[in-house]
Amino acid sequence: MKNKTDTPLTEDFDTQTLQINVGPQHPATHGVFRMDLTLDGETVVRLKPVMGYLHRNHEQIAENMTYAASMPYTDRLDYFNSMSNNFGYALAVEKLAGIEVPERADYIRVILAELTRIVNHISVIGFLLNDLGAFFTPLTYAFREREKILDLFEEIAGSRMMCNYFRFGGVKRDLPPGLLERIRTMMDVFPRFLDEFEALLTDNDILCLRCQNVGVLGRELALNAGLSGPMLRASGLGYDIRKVDRYSIYGRFDFKVPVGSKGDVYDRYYVRVLEMRESLKILDQALRQIPSSGDIISRKAAPFLKAPRNFKPPVGEAYGRVESPKGELGFYVVSDGSPQPWRYHVRAPSLINLTVLEDLCIGHKLADAMVILGSIDIVLGEVDH
Amino acid sequence: MAKKESRLGVILAHAPNVSAIDEGLKSELSKKGVVVTTLNHLYNWGRSSSIWPMQFGLACCAIEMIATACARYDMARFGAELFRASPRQSDLMIVAGTVTKKMAPQVVRLYNQMPEPKYCITMGACAIAGGPFIDGYNVLRGIDRYIPVDVHLPGCPPRPEALLHGLMQLQKKIESQEIEKTAWYQKGLKREYPVPEFGPRGLIPKFNPEVWQPRAKDNRKERYGEPILIGKKIKAPDLDAETLRRASGGPAK
Amino acid sequence: MRTEEIRDHLQSLDSSLRLRIVLESLLVENPEDLARAVRALKSSPRLKIDFLSSVTAADYLDFLETVYHFYSVELRIGPVVLRARTRRDDPKIPSLCGLFRSAELQEREAYDMFGIRFEGHPDLRRLFMWDNFEGWPLRKDYVQEDSDVLESQDLAWLEKNSIHVSQELKTRALDLQARGLRADAQRPAAEGPANSGAP
Amino acid sequence: METLFIQIKTLLVNAAALVLPPWGVTLSSMIISALAILGLGPLIMMYLTLMERKVLARMQNRIGPNRAGPWGLLQPLADGIKMLTKEDIRPSAADPLLYFLAPILIAVPALMVFAVIPFGKGMTAADLNVGVLYFVALSSTTTLVIFMASWGSRNKYSVLGGMRSVSQMISYEVTLVISVVPILMAAGSLSTQTIVESQSGRWYAATPWGLLSCMIFFICGLAECNRSPFDLPEAESEIVAGYHTEYSGMRFALFYMAEFMNVFSICALTVTLFLGGWQGPLLPSWLWFLIKTYLLIFIVFWFRGTLPRLRADHLMGLAWKFLLPLAVMNIPAAAMSHFLSEPFSTAVPLAILMVSVAVLSFFNKGYAAEKRVYHFTD
């Protein structure tokens, strides 16, 4: 169904626009995001995002802590993917201090980051469907699978959500015995679940009706507005930092980057599904290649595991970025040679992806605005840091 | 039986105003008051097995809250899965996540909008006291500064089981209440909490002294002051000098 | 490309640009030139910069600095880092919103945290904090309030809402008022948290 | 078993006849029926809520309420107690009259429609000869009440919900009425009891036009009682709770109750009109009726457990561009089957309907899902 913009009736009638305030407490704003909406009937004519309701001063707190002590705080940035956040921060600091990562640790990192991606995408789709009005069913299925992966995380890192597992130069502890087999079992079951999930959603006519040609985002705008991750790829640009920077050991894996054609909500949904399948491929390769033993933290960084206070990177700056499930997650760190960073900044993909929210929503119905917001995939912890 | 029924009538008529029931009558009732006890029991049972939370998440803990409502933990077993989007229809506010100063007025307002009897659970360290973000300039150190909290649930974030445990604690608390003594049926009781305003550096007021008082002795504060060091570092890194040093290959500082 | 090459390349495109290398980045010596430098980056056929990844600022006590990370999605080049410095008392930097929409929210964030005014930004308001918030919280000299001590304006508010305040809190607030002080967050005690900062 | 309830009623009426004059007997008969319905309505509603929660829970791999009483059977009672004792808030800006009246008025028609539902053989509280019309007329008043509620609460979300509900209900009302016409033509009566009796040979849903009618009626009925996927007026993720955003406690419970009673009555009427009502072998007639109705209700919950919500303009498009013409085309199809003999009486209507579906689908191509191809890059 093409979205014909109805000719406004305003010329004939004396009509008024309706200003409504969506959020900070609203079921569809994914937390405490607020949208200042002006509606003409039910059509959005103006939308101003208001944020800061979860501004937890992450940067200020991090500038007052040792480098390692910020690690658990990065977990709480984008609280769906603590591992990816850890990854980004660890990369930035490793660049700053010039630390190499041993091979086994790199494999562990990649495995966990990809598992996180699956967790994130599956939950995002669940939430998107919730915004579409499906009564929690897809979300429950998604969370059921998420629980299974979180069990693995808990076994590895000790916590379901806030893993705090990466360390500069490696990871905190080695994997518990038998874990790789359990990941393998999970991976064998997961595609079947994904098929079922897709049967529930992908061809569903109502879903197609609601999502196709809604919130179309063109390539040029997407690029110019600094979008990244599945948003950018759904708009037709196959830009994936895992491929471009080949950070960590991503260069060793054979995987593809799915690209959408239209850049609408449906593409954003489906690109995520495809990305999950690609992640499974990476996982499969990583599980086969991972060395069975070896260091899990570099020699240079190992002493700081016990005494984070002594970790003093040389004066300088570093920008580390990873392909987090939301997009390009960057950490900019300036060191002054003391145990605390002088400046610590997070380039939050969720925040920057919101730049285009108004452009996407204008001319659509109120109901679509929620769906578009859902498809952008924001997490308020990261938006507001 | 007829006599008891008339007693019941008396109690119901006076229930909103406890002071109307004098002590003597009360003790008499407790001797004979099968009906009262049953009524009490029924009232508490009804309330405790049908707690509808507000669909209201703030941060990380909200995800665990959703996980609690999902298949593995299934809050529905306690009759508490109907997350209502409108505060008017909810009984329980689970403050799940960091309450920032910008958000606090809204949280208080939402609490005010809920109908009595209403309960509040603070889920996670942030909602209790600011948690790990306690030193932030925009972080409210505990929502109990403005509204009364029934159950505090520590953890960062608490496991879903812990939330269920918190819910059971709340049920226990509800079951220990008595219909004649419950706060919301008493006259002249302030149950609408004033909403704080934004000031130049934080909220005005910083807390509501009728609800919350600062700790008499705060070890953390005494020991560490406010461990925020901005302003303490007095020397900025000289990136230009570092560039020159690197270019010339000089020794690191 | 190495930083020196980029500098030479840019200067060949726009000879009036004054660029200095700081670490691995290019400092635009005159902040007014920033937009021109970025335009040169964008139009350069060798760089084809089309993606502004990150905009941030930092406080170096003597000056404020903004840092920009650029990438080329098409040629997969990056990052090209630009920085510009501005005075601390009246910080002004030209906005990049016209060239890259991604600067919109990030410049607002930098304004909110450091008070840098981005000239030409279409909607320069605080992003995270409320509008009548005072001060720039990520500057190194920001002092936050002590949230356990009431101040006189709190007392006035509580009085207006007829909330009882204990005498102890009251005297403390009035004492502060009499001495003309605000209830600032305590600096670390003498012993301090062991992270004793820079030398 | 068959006549269990009728016998009870007869017994009571006979007892009344001993002491009352003839008009009193008639009155007491009415009162007994009314009391039965008044008791039944809330009971149905309460257990439908539990059923919904249980069914949805099971679809989502959960257990659902199971702590209040055995298997959670007392859960509705707990909800009821809680709702009754909740504080009743009236927003200061609300229009007092509309705000107070709406929840009461919404429950009344929801209960009143039960009067014409044939729960079993001879078990219609009031066998009106305009039964179907009565049902349609009453259920359309809900629109007005919902709009009262939304306007009275002075809440922007409520108003949006009210507007949505008005537009939605009016469009579906038309289609709903037209979709019943073939049945009325075939049965030659508006009385629900007669319609059920006329299906003793073959259910109407077993004929092509009847099946189509049934589907249209059911879909429109869902839209009428704001059930998923047509729950736009209370769309949680968009407009918080729609028209009842500002209602708390018992007032909200009344809305909730009316919704579930409407679901019941729509399903009951679908059964009556198309699925042979209480007709069925072996089991008592009222049991058959309940089994069929609850199966339909299960389908309603099943929809809710599966489908996302439609958007307002799609909803209108579906009603006006597709269902309505189809319902209209259904009338001649039904007439054909009346005038032709086998096998044409099935084949010709089938042909008419298939052609109209094809034509309408062609004109509504825009609603069809696009097939997308995704490519991969390195």
Next chain:
Amino acid sequence: MIFGAGILKGMLVTLRSFVNSYFKKPDQGGLFTVEYPEKRLVAKERFRNFPFLVYDEKPEDPRCVACDICAKECPPKCITIVRDADAEGRPLKKPALFDIDLSVCMNCGICEEACPFDAIFMDHEFEIAGTERHQSLLYHKEDLLKSNGYFRQIRPSDAALIDARRKEAEDKKKAALKPAAPPEKKE
């Protein structure tokens, strides 16, 4: 067609899950719920919630030597330690006061990592909801101390490693002390 095959396909999925919930086992698509208060998930060994202190024999003799490292490394600074002193005011190697503010603790496990004396570990206990926060969520030394036996119980493999390491260190120490055979050391 609007109500087409896609919807039916989706509805089959939910129906299957409805039916399976009655007839299948959890791992094959049946009910996934673990009925918490009665049944529990098996605790993962590495699960960390809040810290606790370990003592070997007596609670009065904790392993903790009040070195303050954990308090300094704690990111949100929720640990307060005051070193004990003997009658003459000389500091003893044990804490007089060891407070953890659970309302600030972020379960990061850094104290456990940083502790050089294997004295502080992360607990599995999570049922600590209370109706009050100032007292009940400020855990003192007495609340925190738990025996090594408990630690062995909740984290058998870690405890085995640590116990072995400690024993080795002790043996070494003894071996080192023996030749010199110094008389009782001071302090």
